Amino acid sequence: MNFLEEKDALCKKEEPLLEVVNLKTYFPIKSGVFRRTVGYLKAVDDVSFTIAAGETLGLVGESGCGKSTTARSILRLVEPTDGKIFFKGTDVRALKESQLRSLRRHMQIIFQDPYSSLNPRMTVASIVGEGLRIHEKLPWREIRERIAFLLDEVGLSPHHINRYPHEFSGGQRQRIGIARALALNPSLLICDEPVSALDVSIRAQIINLLTDLKERHNFAYLFISHDLSVVEHIADRVAVMYLGKIVEIASSTELYNHPSHPYTVSLLDAIPLPDPKRRRNVTPLKGQVPTLAHLPSGCRFHPRCERKRPICETHQPPLTEVSPSHSVLCHSPIS
Amino acid sequence: MSAYIIRRLLYLVPTVLGVCLITFLLFNVVTTGEAIAKQRLGQHATQEQIESYLKTHGYDKPLLIRFFINLKDLLTFNFGRSEVTHQKITTMLWNGMWPSLSLMVPAFFFTLFVAISIALFTALYRNTFLDRSTVVLCIIGMSVPFLAYIILGQYILGYKLKYFPVTGYEWGLGVFKFLILPGLIYTAASLGSDVRFYRTVVLDEINQDYVRTARAKGLSPNTILFKHILKNAMIPIITRVVVALPFLYMGSLLLEDFYGIPGLGAMALNAIDGNDFAVIKAITFIGAILYVLANLAGDILYALVDPRVEFK
Amino acid sequence: MNMEPGLQNPTMETSQEQPARSLWSDALHRLKKNRLAVFSFFIILIYLIVAVLCGAGLLATNYDEQSYKIDEKGNISLNSYSPPSFKNPLGTDIQGRDVLSRVLQGSWISLRVALTMSAIYIFIAVLLGAFAGYFGGFIDDIIQWLYQTLASIPGLLMLIALTFVLGKGLTNVAVALGLVGWVGLCRLMRAEYLKHKARDYVLAAKAQGAGPFRIMFKHIFPNTFHIVIISFSLGFVHAIMGEVVLTFVGLGAKAHEPSWGRIISEARAELAREPAVWWPLLSATVAMFIVCLAFNILGDALRDSLDPKLKE
Numbered sequence: 001m002n003f004l005e006e007k008d009a010l011c012k013k014e015e016p017l018l019e020v021v022n023l024k025t026y027f028p029i030k031s032g033v034f035r036r037t038v039g040y041l042k043a044v045d046d047v048s049f050t051i052a053a054g055e056t057l058g059l060v061g062e063s064g065c066g067k068s069t070t071a072r073s074i075l076r077l078v079e080p081t082d083g084k085i086f087f088k089g090t091d092v093r094a095l096k097e098s099q100l101r102s103l104r105r106h107m108q109i110i111f112q113d114p115y116s117s118l119n120p121r122m123t124v125a126s127i128v129g130e131g132l133r134i135h136e137k138l139p140w141r142e143i144r145e146r147i148a149f150l151l152d153e154v155g156l157s158p159h160h161i162n163r164y165p166h167e168f169s170g171g172q173r174q175r176i177g178i179a180r181a182l183a184l185n186p187s188l189l190i191c192d193e194p195v196s197a198l199d200v201s202i203r204a205q206i207i208n209l210l211t212d213l214k215e216r217h218n219f220a221y222l223f224i225s226h227d228l229s230v231v232e233h234i235a236d237r238v239a240v241m242y243l244g245k246i247v248e249i250a251s252s253t254e255l256y257n258h259p260s261h262p263y264t265v266s267l268l269d270a271i272p273l274p275d276p277k278r279r280r281n282v283t284p285l286k287g288q289v290p291t292l293a294h295l296p297s298g299c300r301f302h303p304r305c306e307r308k309r310p311i312c313e314t315h316q317p318p319l320t321e322v323s324p325s326h327s328v329l330c331h332s333p334i335s
Numbered sequence: 336m337s338a339y340i341i342r343r344l345l346y347l348v349p350t351v352l353g354v355c356l357i358t359f360l361l362f363n364v365v366t367t368g369e370a371i372a373k374q375r376l377g378q379h380a381t382q383e384q385i386e387s388y389l390k391t392h393g394y395d396k397p398l399l400i401r402f403f404i405n406l407k408d409l410l411t412f413n414f415g416r417s418e419v420t421h422q423k424i425t426t427m428l429w430n431g432m433w434p435s436l437s438l439m440v441p442a443f444f445f446t447l448f449v450a451i452s453i454a455l456f457t458a459l460y461r462n463t464f465l466d467r468s469t470v471v472l473c474i475i476g477m478s479v480p481f482l483a484y485i486i487l488g489q490y491i492l493g494y495k496l497k498y499f500p501v502t503g504y505e506w507g508l509g510v511f512k513f514l515i516l517p518g519l520i521y522t523a524a525s526l527g528s529d530v531r532f533y534r535t536v537v538l539d540e541i542n543q544d545y546v547r548t549a550r551a552k553g554l555s556p557n558t559i560l561f562k563h564i565l566k567n568a569m570i571p572i573i574t575r576v577v578v579a580l581p582f583l584y585m586g587s588l589l590l591e592d593f594y595g596i597p598g599l600g601a602m603a604l605n606a607i608d609g610n611d612f613a614v615i616k617a618i619t620f621i622g623a624i625l626y627v628l629a630n631l632a633g634d635i636l637y638a639l640v641d642p643r644v645e646f647k
Numbered sequence: 648m649n650m651e652p653g654l655q656n657p658t659m660e661t662s663q664e665q666p667a668r669s670l671w672s673d674a675l676h677r678l679k680k681n682r683l684a685v686f687s688f689f690i691i692l693i694y695l696i697v698a699v700l701c702g703a704g705l706l707a708t709n710y711d712e713q714s715y716k717i718d719e720k721g722n723i724s725l726n727s728y729s730p731p732s733f734k735n736p737l738g739t740d741i742q743g744r745d746v747l748s749r750v751l752q753g754s755w756i757s758l759r760v761a762l763t764m765s766a767i768y769i770f771i772a773v774l775l776g777a778f779a780g781y782f783g784g785f786i787d788d789i790i791q792w793l794y795q796t797l798a799s800i801p802g803l804l805m806l807i808a809l810t811f812v813l814g815k816g817l818t819n820v821a822v823a824l825g826l827v828g829w830v831g832l833c834r835l836m837r838a839e840y841l842k843h844k845a846r847d848y849v850l851a852a853k854a855q856g857a858g859p860f861r862i863m864f865k866h867i868f869p870n871t872f873h874i875v876i877i878s879f880s881l882g883f884v885h886a887i888m889g890e891v892v893l894t895f896v897g898l899g900a901k902a903h904e905p906s907w908g909r910i911i912s913e914a915r916a917e918l919a920r921e922p923a924v925w926w927p928l929l930s931a932t933v934a935m936f937i938v939c940l941a942f943n944i945l946g947d948a949l950r951d952s953l954d955p956k957l958k959e
Contacts, residue, residue: 077850101856109854117847120670121869131855166670180851353796358808366812474947478884478939480891482911483932490918585801588896593915607807607896619808622801630799 015089016050017220018074018107018188023047023083025066025073029293041292043069044080045244053187056214056221058235058252060228060267062289066244067224068112071190074222075107076100087188105135108181112193114173118165124151124176125161131184150179155209171202178209182217190222195230207234229271232256237325240264243300244292250326260322260333262305299331307332343634347627351410354623358616359405368394374610375418414617419609424617427602435586435598437510442518443583446525447576453526454533455560458541469530476527485593488520502595517594521587536571540564570640577633581625585618674873677952684948690941694754701755707748710905714743728917728924738926740910741917749905750930756906757938760821761886765879767825768832773875775829776836777863781844790837794830802827806889810898817890817906820899824889832878839871873953880946884939891935907931 024047026040043066051057061067072078074085076092085092087107095103111117118127128147132138138146148158154175165173174194181189191210195203211234214221225231231238232252239249240261248261259265266285287304290296296303302312309332317331362371372388373380380388389395393404408414414424457466493501499516540546541564549559586600595601599618606614678684700706714735716726726743729735737746779790797805809823843849844867852866887907893899894908902909914928 072850075854077853097858101858104854104856107854109851111847111851113847117851119848119852119866119870121872122866130852130857134856134861164670177851180855184855349792350796350799353792354799357796357800361808361812365809474943475940478936478943480888480911480932480935480939482891482895482908483928483936486911486914486918486928487932490923494918582801585804588803589892603804603807604896607811607898612811615804615808615811619800619804622804623799626801627799 016086017053017055017088018051018222019084019086020050020070020074021048021084021086023070023073023085024081025069025078026081039293042244042295043292044073046083047241047244047246048083049239049246049249051188051220051222054214054218054220055237056223056235058231058238059222059224059241060231060238061226061241063226064289064292065241066292067226067241068192070241071109071192071222071224074190075104075109077109102135105131105184106186107188107190108184108186109190109192110174110177110181110194113197114170114177115165115197117177118173120165123162123164124156127165127176128179128183131180135184146183147179150182151176153182153213154179170198171205174198174206175209178206178213182213185217186219188220188222190224192224193226194223196226203230210234227271228256228267240267243290243295245300245329247301247329248327250328254323254326258323258326260326260328260335261301261330262307262334263301265334299329307334339638340635343631347631350627351624352406354620354627355406355409356402358409358620358623359402362612362616363394363398363401363405368392371612375612409620414620415613417606417611417614419606419611419614424614427614428599428617428621431586431597431599431602432584433598434504434596435591435600436583438514438517438590438596438598439521439583439586441514442521443579445518446522446529449522450526450529451533451572453530454537455565457530457534458537458564459556459560461538461541470534473527473531473534476523477531479524481524481589484520484524485517485589488516488523489593492516492519502593504594504596513594513596517587517590517596521590532575533568533572536568537564540567543567570637573640574633574637577636578626578629580629581622584625585622674952678948681948681952684945687941687944687948690937691945694938694941695758697751698754698758701752702758707745707751709745710748710752711903712744714739714745716743728920731926737930738924740913740927746910746927746930749910749927750907750934752905753907753910753931753934754938756817756900756904757887757890757935760817760824760890760906761883763818763821764824764828764886764889765882767822768829768882769875769879771825772829772832772878773836773868776833777840777868779833780837780840781859781863781867783841787837790833794833797827798830803892806893807896807898810893815898815901817894817900817904820890820893821886823893824886828882828885832875835874835878836871839874840867843867843870873949877946877950877953880942880949883942884946887935887939907935911935 023044024042025044026042028037029039029041030036031038045066047066047070049057059067059070069078073080074092076085076095080093083093087103090103092100092103125144125147128150129143132143132146136143144161147161151158151160156172156175156179160168165176168176178194194210195206198206207230210221210223213219221234223231223234228238235252237249237251238255239246240255240263241247242263248255248259248264250258250260255264256268259268270285285304290300290303296313298314299305299312299317302308305312311331315331317329319327319329320333321327322333322335368389369385372385372392372394376384376388393401396404412425414428416423417427420427453469457469460466489501493499493516500513503513504510505513546559546563549563554563584599585603586596586598588600588604590596591598591600592604602614603618605611606618697706714726715723716729717723725741726739727741729739729743731738735745735747737750740746740749775790775794779787805827806823809826810819813819813823840863844862849862849866852862857866890899890906891908891911894906895912900906900909910927910931914924914931917924917927
């Protein structure tokens, strides 16, 4: 049950849009007189997954588990340490800076914070039109028309084209960010917690907008969230991440109905139920999340795991397939 | 901590080398030996005179060799002799140091005392008319050119009112009467920016949470001001003082010139007048080295005093 | 900025197009409330108009004309040191030239010096600061080493050494001021770029395919521009004061040039005359004082309204 067989199985179907193989992104920790590297912060440690064209993969985990770094590594906004990234069969890590720039128009990203992700000194027109101006040699009038169209598509008035970001609310700002990502008509959209910084009342609006857009343009999404309930509505498949590793990956229905990893189970338990009278029998996760700089031996989840066995403390668990298209990183998966 | 000090010491090496390199470039590449020779010997110098000047001053050697000779000379404090007085430059530096220090040290610390007192006072009455007018006065004081302070001070207090001798210097305790006027002028000219700096330092501390807590505990304003605020404000104050120390040694160009004090500032001015390249080079280098050392001392002191410093 | 639930409709209720209000106009709005700053702004405007008119040869054209007087015996002599009168509101200088015209011409010289200096130091500071902050690593090390070394050499001595080797004269003084003066702004720019390059909007620009230069100067630079404005405003004061000192030391304006530094330098001998000739010194000092004060106040106000964090 190693990833090669998995890859073979997938290749038979069709070539995936994005294929991430053993991705590692480490940040050096320096100390001492000569600033020597004394260790690594393993933000992303051996992560593999694929996304097919038009598919939505949800990536879920607690904050600080390396979700955002994974997203940024795929776009090479953060330089990965090791591993391979194939986008439409192109080896992204082998690209030169200039080639990378032209590839990036096909992979766009929507950021978590609608405040820091928009340049406060630029108008909506220059923010949304930036990609068009870089990649397409169009007259400014035509670019403006495209921008107005894009604003309309994300539910903003084209009259806002000359305004500055600080004149908008959080939800509107996120719409500007989405329009910017749409401008180049990408085939993969990475949504890095697009709603978690927003007011609860407008989260649904943005999620609905993203679902509508997907139906219209047939993007593939990599949808990152710390909240399994958000991902449930939008994702075809879901990957659960813990401390830099994907611990469970399965189709959406499979994961929500038959979670196999103890960590996934506790995440699902943590989702509040809409009915206040109903109560779950929840055993909350105990202990602190270890830091990425001081990882536990063996299985990274063992200090907090209910089902811990002696082997968990010493050996890293292998990726096991519990059913077709459902894999889990655990010595004793729940069946 | 010791790793921090060691690393800080190691940083000295590139900086000192950099200072050597910049002084070398200034006097060997930006301006050429020939230009210097012409300026020294006058426009009517013959070709032989120029050539012999170049030879005696080592300008005939290749650039790289000259750099290493220069480096060795600077690092061993072998500055040679003045091209005007033919004295040894190290002797000149030694002799000029004392008059400069005798003027600058009392003036500097007096200014420090006055500035901090005013800063504490205005901080006590912050956001009142008194505080705001002090700030305006500081900006006004900063907008008057130093030269105007000197000329007007000397003219009015020394020449017209005859409160102080106009100019002069003597070795020994009698020098006191010659130093008061330039000292006061130094204070007047630096007070504006100093008060502003220390006022911000004190205000920064006043706005900290611990001051609010102390006030809530019912401590008297004086206890808070002197025991809590001043103690914490000492850190930026000490750092600023330590970094300013080399300037005390270098003296003041303008003050020494106007008041006839034979210090390093006046020496630098004479060297400029007389195109004395060797002296200018030596003073620049010494000043830089002292500045680098003072900064080092400041950083280490800061790290020792302030437990919050990260040893990055 | 507003997160009230009422405003979260996808499209805003307002239908007609509103004029865009950038952060700049917000800052301007805040600045307008500071009456002292607005007043300073108009002073500076007048200074600029006077300076440009003088430079264009439309104002104070008689600054170099000597005037003569005829005494009782019918002898014609230079109208030296005539005190302020109806004909010469600020009196005349040693060669009978009108002091008012010379002081007005001084504004043009100071503007030239300040603009030359600013162009040089802002260019160097922004370029090096952006490179050091954005690229980091080896480039950052080199640039940091460069400015730490330069900062180690005492400013005035560095200026003197530089003007000394560049040659005397106003243009070289301005160039020297520019070459020495970039360190402070460069440090600030580096810190800003370091801060901004990690912001999401920069990552977004990168993801859109923008190259490093586009990101550095089109995306990040506008976010740091206020720092340049503040530095430019306060830098003017440095330029004006620097010219005075360097001219006094004998490296700046030549004898016939009507710079403020020249007029003040000559006042030393003029005050010693009997009766004292005080009007050239006072005129130049007051002119300088007004301009410097206006720039200091405006610079402070700009700092408060554009970047409250920068308040030192």
